[in-house]
Amino acid sequence: MILNIVEKRFEQNSLPLLNHFILEVEPESVVALVGPSGIGKSTLLRLAGGIDQQFTGNITIDGVEAADTPPPGYVFQDPRLLPWLTALENVRASNPNVPEETAQTALAQVGLAKQASAYPRQLSGGMQRRLTLARALATNARLLLLDEPFISLDRVLVNEIRSFLANLIEAKRSTMIFVSHSAEDAACLADRVIALAGRPARIADDITLSVARSQRDDATIKEYTHRLEAMTKDSCGSDT
Numbered sequence: 001m002i003l004n005i006v007e008k009r010f011e012q013n014s015l016p017l018l019n020h021f022i023l024e025v026e027p028e029s030v031v032a033l034v035g036p037s038g039i040g041k042s043t044l045l046r047l048a049g050g051i052d053q054q055f056t057g058n059i060t061i062d063g064v065e066a067a068d069t070p071p072p073g074y075v076f077q078d079p080r081l082l083p084w085l086t087a088l089e090n091v092r093a094s095n096p097n098v099p100e101e102t103a104q105t106a107l108a109q110v111g112l113a114k115q116a117s118a119y120p121r122q123l124s125g126g127m128q129r130r131l132t133l134a135r136a137l138a139t140n141a142r143l144l145l146l147d148e149p150f151i152s153l154d155r156v157l158v159n160e161i162r163s164f165l166a167n168l169i170e171a172k173r174s175t176m177i178f179v180s181h182s183a184e185d186a187a188c189l190a191d192r193v194i195a196l197a198g199r200p201a202r203i204a205d206d207i208t209l210s211v212a213r214s215q216r217d218d219a220t221i222k223e224y225t226h227r228l229e230a231m232t233k234d235s236c237g238s239d240t
């Protein structure tokens, strides 16, 4: 995927959020987008997912305009579940082409097989987050764009979903871009970590985590976490 954002701004008179910004994401790689609040991470992800089309530039996937390729699986920062639909119906709501069986499998993958008939109000916050993940998996597990997928989950669940995602990425050979404020999430899952800074946002750091995800033991994850924490601190410091 190549993101070539010539310009993205929200108000005509303000500084653009992104200007001549280029990011190339290798197929089957996992990229973590980090950086201070308000820098433009979610905006960049929304552009990548075709949710926000108000920009100049173009986005291609394997050389094809993104608009002409299957939609990605997308997890929004807020769950965006439809309260009048069941969990199963919510999984299929954004993409009616998803067969019921695929939706059931996705629910089972995130541990919600028994909640298929439950309504969002009957699910805990953590379950609702997992439901949004099931929706993304059912839509397109090969290309996943996740905005803070672990926010508001307790530690046990974060660990569970991280390892579930790590296995899924290997099995499906997914390409994934995720936004996170947690260095540990990036240390566990990412092949590459991009830190954004400044306005217009630029790539302040771009590091490759060389130990393969499946080979990272606790010590490696700890070391990466410290390294990434130091990196994001520096990026925030050089914000202008």
Ligand SMILES: Nc1ncnc2c1ncn2[C@@H]1O[C@H](COP(=O)(O)OP(=O)(O)OP(=O)(O)O)[C@@H](O)[C@H]1O
Binding pocket: 010, 017, 035, 036, 037, 038, 039, 040, 041, 042, 043, 044
């Ligand atoms: N729809 C919108 N209209 C106007 N301004 C917006 C809109 N969406 C985002 N912005 C502004 O664009 C900037 C970047 O927002 P964005 O949500 O992309 O940042 P972020 O890095 O994801 O932040 P956070 O980590 O807090 O989620 C912010 O200044 C925000 O106020």
